[in-house]
Amino acid sequence: MQSTPDEVLIGRIANGDRLAMQVLYARYHVRVFRFVVRLVRDEATAEDVISEVFLDVWRQAGRFEGRSTVSTWLLAIARFKAISALRRRTDEELDEEAAAAIEDLSDNPATALEKKDKSAMLRKCLAGLSAEHREIIDLVYYHEKSVEEVAEIVGIPENTVKTRMFYARKRLAELLKSEGIERGWP
């Protein structure tokens, strides 16, 4: 049995192997993009960020120590880059986005129809969560990260990971309730 293929790729990237870089990119670029686009809410910015993430991998592969998985390492770099990109955006842009998100959650004729579809409403409320709550829900449910891995990516203690996830779910239940869907929890 081979050693972990991702780690082998990182070793080859550290030696300047472009093919290994292409394989790693092919394997992870979609997942990293989706993580970033949910944080920055803008596809063009997310594309810039993922180029920067993989360029960092090219530069820093020699320093990868294998204490976490490669995907956890990638998501930690991606998070840092996404937050930096958000800081570069003006307050005005962020205000417009916040307004759009609120508007997006309000009732309109299409929304009335969607209310009949609980799944669609759940997705809409997931999209309406704060960046902090979206991030933790995505990491746990979509990126399949353990408590320890989320703690490493986000840079918070493990107990905070658990409570943040709990409050993200609670907030989700509140948003659903405001849309007329009572889940009986919390």
Place this chain on the structure above:
Amino acid sequence: MNAINKEPEYQEIEVLLPWYAAGTLSRRDANRVEQALARDRELARQYDLVREELVETIHLNETLGAPSARAMERLFAAIDAEEARAPRHRRWFDLGSRISEFLSSLTPRTLAWSATAAGAILVQAAVIAAVVVKEQGSPSGPGLASAPSEGSYAVVRFAPQATADDITNFLRAYKATVVEGPLNMGGQLYRIRLSETKLPKEEVGKIVRQMQSESKVVDFIAAKE
């Protein structure tokens, strides 16, 4: 059924439910959750809500698409520029022979000896990623870089014993291309493009049935809109 509702243990188990649903708890914690779920109806109901959230979070993320070719072009242009400015010291090794050595080791026998199914999944992801690069070569290859939009598609799980050559030959025979994957549903499903134009449903069904009969390479396949 003994409720453990609202006791400290209940709260401790309750916060673990999302990780239990995602399959990322330690065996010990997973056992604790399983036992609690078996004896507490309220917790079981709560778990149903968690599962709904998990399914819709995956659905939401899967609709986000993929980056355009621009991101990859930018990345490799930046790498080229760095290498032109300051080429890094490389160890001498025969890359071609190392890759073929790695791929040739992925025989059915190797896989049969794999310690875990997860190991086999990782190995297969490596095989398919290698196939994608081998087939598409250039960093700006169309299928590698962008999300599928036009055309006809299927979702496929390759057989665990399929080697890189098997998969390459299979894709060539059907003029198909891997465009996305692994999708986040167990990590073994890949989206392949059957045709660059949208084919009639019946024709897609016929191709999918033919592919399904290739049991040496295909474990599961279904047409995908």
